[in-house]
Amino acid sequence: MSGGASASVDTLAAPDAREETPSGLTWALRDSWTEASRHLRALPRNPEVLAFSTIQPVMFVLLFTYVFGGSIRVPGFDDYKQFLLPGIFAQTVLFGSTFAAVGLAEDMSKGIADRLRSLPMYPPAVLVGRTFADLLRNLITFVVMLAVAFAIGFRFEGTLAEAAAATALLLSFAYAFTWVNALLGVSVGSVEAANSASFTWIFPLTFVSSAFVDPSTMPSWLEPIARNNPFTIATNAVRALYNGRAAGSDLWLALAWAAAITVVFGFLACRKFTSSTR
Amino acid sequence: MSAVVAEGLSKRFGETEALQGVDFQIERGTVLGLLGPNGAGKTTVVRILCTLLRPDAGRAVIDGIDVLAEPRRARARIGLTGQFAAVDERLTGFENLQHVGRLFHLRTAEARRRARELLERFDLDEAADRVARTYSGGMRRRLDIAMSLIGRPSVLFLDEPTTGLDPRSRQGMWDVIDELGRSGTTTLLTTQYLDEADRLADEIVVIDHGTAIARGTADELKRRVGGELVEVVLADPADAGRVVELLAPRACGTVGAQAEGSVVTVPMDDLTGVVPAVVRDLDSAGIEVVDVRTRRSTLDDVFFALTGHPATDEEAGTEPGTEGAAGADPAAPAAGEAGVRR
Numbered sequence: 001m002s003g004g005a006s007a008s009v010d011t012l013a014a015p016d017a018r019e020e021t022p023s024g025l026t027w028a029l030r031d032s033w034t035e036a037s038r039h040l041r042a043l044p045r046n047p048e049v050l051a052f053s054t055i056q057p058v059m060f061v062l063l064f065t066y067v068f069g070g071s072i073r074v075p076g077f078d079d080y081k082q083f084l085l086p087g088i089f090a091q092t093v094l095f096g097s098t099f100a101a102v103g104l105a106e107d108m109s110k111g112i113a114d115r116l117r118s119l120p121m122y123p124p125a126v127l128v129g130r131t132f133a134d135l136l137r138n139l140i141t142f143v144v145m146l147a148v149a150f151a152i153g154f155r156f157e158g159t160l161a162e163a164a165a166a167t168a169l170l171l172s173f174a175y176a177f178t179w180v181n182a183l184l185g186v187s188v189g190s191v192e193a194a195n196s197a198s199f200t201w202i203f204p205l206t207f208v209s210s211a212f213v214d215p216s217t218m219p220s221w222l223e224p225i226a227r228n229n230p231f232t233i234a235t236n237a238v239r240a241l242y243n244g245r246a247a248g249s250d251l252w253l254a255l256a257w258a259a260a261i262t263v264v265f266g267f268l269a270c271r272k273f274t275s276s277t278r
Numbered sequence: 279m280s281a282v283v284a285e286g287l288s289k290r291f292g293e294t295e296a297l298q299g300v301d302f303q304i305e306r307g308t309v310l311g312l313l314g315p316n317g318a319g320k321t322t323v324v325r326i327l328c329t330l331l332r333p334d335a336g337r338a339v340i341d342g343i344d345v346l347a348e349p350r351r352a353r354a355r356i357g358l359t360g361q362f363a364a365v366d367e368r369l370t371g372f373e374n375l376q377h378v379g380r381l382f383h384l385r386t387a388e389a390r391r392r393a394r395e396l397l398e399r400f401d402l403d404e405a406a407d408r409v410a411r412t413y414s415g416g417m418r419r420r421l422d423i424a425m426s427l428i429g430r431p432s433v434l435f436l437d438e439p440t441t442g443l444d445p446r447s448r449q450g451m452w453d454v455i456d457e458l459g460r461s462g463t464t465t466l467l468t469t470q471y472l473d474e475a476d477r478l479a480d481e482i483v484v485i486d487h488g489t490a491i492a493r494g495t496a497d498e499l500k501r502r503v504g505g506e507l508v509e510v511v512l513a514d515p516a517d518a519g520r521v522v523e524l525l526a527p528r529a530c531g532t533v534g535a536q537a538e539g540s541v542v543t544v545p546m547d548d549l550t551g552v553v554p555a556v557v558r559d560l561d562s563a564g565i566e567v568v569d570v571r572t573r574r575s576t577l578d579d580v581f582f583a584l585t586g587h588p589a590t591d592e593e594a595g596t597e598p599g600t601e602g603a604a605g606a607d608p609a610a611p612a613a614g615e616a617g618v619r620r
Contacts, residue, residue, distance in 0.1 A: 042368030111362035
């Protein structure tokens with residue numbers, strides 16, 4: 001606590017030397033970007049997160065391809081890889097959406113959320129910034145995974161535009177689920193609870209689907225669930241686009257799911273976060 | 279005009295009445311100590327004033343701004359240091375400060391300048407570029423307070439700033455708060471440590487079970503139980519009842535028995551001639567005494583006199599959403615000391 005009296009007065013007590021706060025959209029966007037940059041800056045410094053975002057997806061690609069790949073045949077696909085890898089892409093980016101639950105639960109339990117809510121910032125920016133940073137992190141995950149997939153023989157069989165559309169669908173679907181996890185993160189009390197809560201529904205959601213096998217091979221009571229699972233619809237659309245096949249209604253249906261989940265859970269998460277009655 | 283006005287603040291969490299009409303004001307440039315045990319409602323008061331919680335009833339005003347009607351304007355005026363050091367461990371000290379500066383919408387250059395200034399001010403300049411994960415508890419607390427000052431708040435809220443700190447860091451934090459107080463920052467300080475309020479606050483509001491039970495300067499509060507105390511240490515605690523009765527006429531307040539009756543405490547306005555008189559009384563009644571001693575009364579005595587229980591009441595602190603987690607910190611320094619009298 002060095003520094004003379006005059007210096008400390010200058011540092012500590014000049015209550016009226018503040019700038020006007022921005023308003024409207026500028027305010028929302030600027031604060032959201034400030035919050036996103038907090039997480040993006042931290043990303044390369046957090047080894048667990050980087051490992052989970054890059055090494056684990058690579059492991060998934062290799063394990064599933066070589067462990068299950070030899071024993072599973074899917075009608076309509078000569079090479080199981082062309083069927084499997086889009087499913088793994090979809091599952092991995094969805095797993096990536098759970099970071100929001102854990103990260104927000106951490107902010108809530110450590111008092112960071114309280115500090116942020118006591119600042120003259122746009123309150124939902126805490127969530128918007130977090131989900132945006134997660135989207136970028138998921139993009140990195142996807143690129144790493146795609147490189148490994150190409151190395152072991154995966155190919156885009158359609159046009160580049162179709163592949164781009166498939167990728168955009170993948171990421172926007174994962175982004176939608178980031179909001180589900182954001183709601184979880186601001187609702188549960190602890191990091192551990194957030195972690196287990198998010199995986200409790202992500203596992204069935206991604207496995208009771210067409211990601212790894214054709215649902216027609218499942219028991220009759222499970223098959224309709226798997227078929228109507230929005231994750232199946234999205235996976236089917238992504239798979240069709242990467243393989244140059246017609247995605248049909250799956251594409252629009254998957255986009256509609258993504259949009260609906262984003263809007264509903266985005267609203268619920270922001271309302272929960274900003275409500276002052278906790 | 280007072281910098282902070284709290285009027286009739288009431289809040290219920292389920293069955294628990296966390297606050298039952300708390301009123302106080304803080305004059306500009308002064309430090310108000312909100313003193314009470316765990317679960318008394320201190321954090322609830324802070325959360326309401328910081329726009330984090332809506333009261334069921336009452337009014338909260340900061341710099342003339344009604345925090346319920348205009349939370350965003352109020353937020354531009356306050357700095358909050360909560361019970362946990364709210365720093366992002368993944369960022370460096372400098373980045374943490376800069377981040378909050380940007381959310382206060384300072385210009386980039388100004389945010390940087392303020393960040394550097396505060397790092398130096400809080401002896402963190404050498405650790406400025408290290409990630410906060412590597413900081414000690416005391417360093418995190420200092421960074422936390424620095425972060426709450428970056429927007430040049432006109433009112434600073436410090437919610438139990440020394441809970442969980444080791445004695446040395448606690449002393450360091452006291453120096454910081456002392457200097458903040460002297461530099462004219464209006465501050466609301468909550469604490470469960472009586473010595474802390476005594477040392478740092480210009481005025482003290484004692485809060486217990488959601489109600490403000492006393493207010494005044496430390497000296498005024500001490501005067502309410504007498505400025506001086508005579509303590510009689512008994513050989514046989516069974517004599518306590520007789521001794522209380524015997525000495526009551528000499529006391530200016532309530533005579534109390536503590537430590538299972540082996541110590542009887544007699545409040546006095548003036549000690550002149552008191553000790554010989556007390557000794558004579560005890561001797562003629564044939565009571566065996568180990569020690570008769572005097573001391574200045576402390577806020578512990580005030581708290582005991584006001585509430586009938588020590589300041590660190592272990593049965594309190596179970597209210598949901600108030601002081602819960604931090605109060606349970608077993609590492610809290612002096613947790614037992616404050617209320618136990620020797």
